[in-house]
Every structure is written in C-alpha cells, then in structure tokens.
Amino acid sequence: MIRTIVIALAATVAVGCAPPQGKSEAPPANPAQVVEAMPQTAEEATAQDACGASRFQHLIGTRLDAIDRSTLPEGVRLLTPESIVTQDFRPDRLNIMSGTDGLVSSLSCY
Template identity: 45%
Template sequence: MRALAFAALAGLTLAACEPVTDDGSQPVLDLPQECGAAGYQGLVGQPKAALDSMKFPLGTRVIGPEDAVTADYRPDRLNIEYSRAGLIEKVSCY
C-alpha cells in the first residue's frame, strides 16, 4: 500500500514539472540543428529525383514513407523525407 501511495505522489510531483506557456500554446523545444538542414530547405516540394545529382554530408538519410529507420537522436544527421508521391516533404536534423 505504501508503494502505491509513493508512486502516486511521485507521479503528481513529476506532473508539476510541465513547462507553462503564457499564450496557451505548446512549449517549443529549441534543439540544436547541427546538420545544416536550414541550407537544404529549398528541397521541400521538389521531386526526389532532385537529390540524385547532389552531394550530402556523410550519414545523411533519405527516408521514404515505408522505410524503417532507427529512432536514435543525432543532431548532426541530416534527414530528408519524401512522400508516396515522390515529393520531398521534410528536411531536418535528428
């Protein structure tokens, strides 16, 4: 019984750590973007074939809608995601 009470108290304590924003919106995480994704944002909306003649940093992942990828977070890894229609949808670091 004590363990259950302790677990409930711990859960309530952790819930109090949620960041609060003044405007009612969700907090925005300011994660570092070390992979240079900002320089590739012009690719968004382009066909995947546009990537064929380009060179990217070592470790860059080109990710399709059915591709399996690891879930490890690496702020130095460039990720380019394309849609089922073959259009680039997202360029980001993760």
C-alpha cells in the same frame, strides 16, 4: 668548484619548481552544462539547425529520386513513408523526408 656546481644545481631545481607565469587556461566547461546545451529531441535539433538543414531547404518540393546525393553531407538519410529507420538520436544527421508522392516534404535533424 664543487661548491659552484652545487649552487648551480640548487638554482636550477628552484627555478623548475616555480609556478608557471603568464595566462592560465580557462577551466574546462562543466560536462553537465555541455550536455544541457546539446539538443535532446529532434525538434530541438531541427530548431537549432544542428545538422545544417537550413542549407537544403531548396530541396522541398523536389523529387526525392532526383536529388544528387553527392551534394549532401555524409550520413544523410533520404526517407519515404515506407522507410525503416534506426531509432538512434544523432542531432547532426540530416533527414530528408518525402511524402507518398515522392516529393521532399520536410527536413529534420535526428
């Protein structure tokens, strides 16, 4: 009886030490490659449409004060020539710029 228990325990330990079978996960991406793929400037971010600016191109020519902010993504900035803005770079942040006439003149990601 004890012999059977010892053999069963040894078999269980042996199975537990075996390498897993099946597909293994792909190795994680090299962090350096991920960083290089991310836009590093406002121009790159806008060209890659990192903030979804292309969905809001229809706003160009619209009065800035007539835009329904509830239709815009969270964190969007509505900027006038007199606006003071932080210098932090966030490629996922949409910036809607107006000219001195109050009309939307451009959209960018930074």
